[in-house]
Amino acid sequence: MTPVKAPPAFVAPIENVPLRVQVANSLRSAILSGRLRPGTQLVETALAEQMNVSRAPIREAIQILENDGLVETIAYKGKRVKPLTAREVAETYSLREVFEVMAARRILETGAPLDALHAQCAAMADAAEADDYDALTVADKAFHHALIRLADHDLLQASWQNLYLRIHQIMALRNRDEQNLHDIASNHPPIVAALEKRDADRAIALISEHTRTLAAFDPASFVNDLQPDDP
Amino acid sequence: MTPVKAPPAFVAPIENVPLRVQVANSLRSAILSGRLRPGTQLVETALAEQMNVSRAPIREAIQILENDGLVETIAYKGKRVKPLTAREVAETYSLREVFEVMAARRILETGAPLDALHAQCAAMADAAEADDYDALTVADKAFHHALIRLADHDLLQASWQNLYLRIHQIMALRNRDEQNLHDIASNHPPIVAALEKRDADRAIALISEHTRTLAAFDPASFVNDLQPDDP
DNA sequence: ATGTTGTGGTCTGTCGACAATCCATGGCGT
């Protein structure tokens, strides 16, 4: 049986993306790219008017971002892009370290193939050579995403992805001029090599060190460590 | 200055709890206690009528639960209590293990006092002696919560708490008769002892073992590993 | 029989309006 009702697929299926998701995506990318800086107020009526939708989808979209940890609500007062404290940044990176170490452990246990990691290392080297910061960022994210994916752990992946949203935001707010692209790129191949050799201790140590290096970088320039509100 | 406007606090502050939060709490406790079993459909209109509120707060409440990972939405079809797969249960416990090991590491680094842990160990022993399953559950949660809190890491705590929601649900769905209260209670004091002695390896090993024991317990009785929907 | 096409019911998705709350500002009495 199973009478192949639908052959390969000649046309793309039309997706029905709810407004709240479109709104959420739009706002999220604005936050992650740094166009909406931490502390910025998000006013429902204003956004609703700007985007030509009613307030309901806006509210639900903002709630989605709240669960992403990018927005916070103060009852009857307003919603705003969550300010980043130095402590939060540090905690974010330390948790990321734990996630990636866990991924490495699982990869070593299952012996998953590391092709994807090699590929991204190459991509990062190319980006560093071309002095292309954006490409490097993309490849870096792809590398770590691949690392997590190889761990074959959906919950870990979801948690990591959620965490990485903030990493993304932090990176966008950093001063990119101060970063050495070649340093970043060269950090990764040794990790893959250690995994390849099944040297757990070394792989873990490298990942920890790599994460801590990133965390230590320029911790103060974009952070708002002030009263609940402001200037 | 700082003219102490509000002395200690004689009466509880009047909190304005939004309906969505009340609804979310109500539904959450129903899910966590097992009264709403995985797979149960949540119909907005029905809930709205039952609780005498409009659909908007219900929708937002359900979204909160969705971010808690307790509910899932299928567009234009319905929302339902997320079914638990064996894989999810295993992943949940393995992530919890990583969280608690991280907490132990941090506690050992900072040398935080362990009073709270001792207290909960005692509470668990009492509960086991009195054959009081509910009290044991409470004390067990309090123990692990204290462990996480001592790590002094807000993000870790938030992640752990979110994860523990599912643990709570899983425990509620288990067959409590099959569990030996004394075994559970006796698992914890050695962990505290190892922490006290600053024996990192042993503490971590004990925590891992403890978590894995729980995870291995009765993995099939309440799980729905079936097609996307149905009976 | 088998496949197709309506059709009705049951949900969720979206909207616009109204109510509740909070905050800042300014008037008023002392």
Place this chain on the structure above:
DNA sequence: ACGCCATGGATTGTCGACAGACCACAACAT
């Protein structure tokens, strides 16, 4: 000057109604 209450504007919280999408079932044609 100082403190207190009223008032107004801004923003979120809640509501009820309508529109859109999907599913199941039945009627029909082949």
